[in-house]
Amino acid sequence: MARRSRRRQRAKPHVAGEIELMPMMNVFISIIPLLLMSAAFVQVSVIQASLPSAEAVAAPANETPLDLTIFIRRDAYAVQGNGMGTLAYPRGDAAAAASQLSDALRDIVAAHPGTKEVRIVSEPTTRYEEIIQVMDIARAAGLPEAALADGVAEAS
């Protein structure tokens, strides 16, 4: 009864009073968390990668001055280049191996200024995340141009 009288009152054109905001509030309150969850905190960026093309894999190792290669093996990271031996960093402790690799790459970049390229050689079952991690380390050390390759043609 009371509700009906209120509704009739609102139907009068000259009553400007209260707008029924609750439905709008309900919609907003459900939409905003949804959007917040899906959009606001997902910051996607990209890494440009060159390809494991047939020519790159088959290229002779001494074509570039320093053919820097990082091998991601199951048990160790190995860094190899022309005129330097193979440096291996066992991956028993992941964080320690990552920092060792990072230091080694920094040293190499310091010793060979102008080096921008690095080849990252993975095993067929290497996880994508590990490759991205090594690319990050290489980029932080000043080697932004990473090419991905597989280990088949690289057997040393």
Added chain:
Amino acid sequence: MRTRERRHKRRLIGAQGGGSVNLISMMDILTVLLLFLLKSYVSGEVMVPPPGVRLPNSTADQSPQTSLVVAIDDNQILLGGDRVASIPEVVNSPNMEIAPLAEQLQAASRQQDELARRRGEGEVKTRAATIQGDKEIEFRVLQKVMYTLNQNGYESIALAVLQKS
């Protein structure tokens, strides 16, 4: 008489805990927030990975460009949201090129060419693709996808990652 009645009713509601709060200012804030979120959602939509794909974290800060999206999750490869191949098939295939993906890529290239021609832009020179890979996928799958993209004219390949804060 009527006003007294109304006042009484309002007091009743107030006693129940609701009351008439002034919601207009809150609505203003919510509206602005909603518009902002909708806008960021729409502009970033291209890069929102499909469900089931957990992107790896990285320190990369290059912002993504709109391009063809190939998503790889634990058991399938998606091109622009459509399933094109399954992971076991790809892993077990002796070929480097993934045939169904190659087919779809060529269809996409033809579409791009057609669009460019209608716009009068001429031949599409560089084709770009973005790979949204789950962090658990194996390198042999990624390699085959990249090889297939390369073989079908997609030379600029970007790997999508989640930006570490």
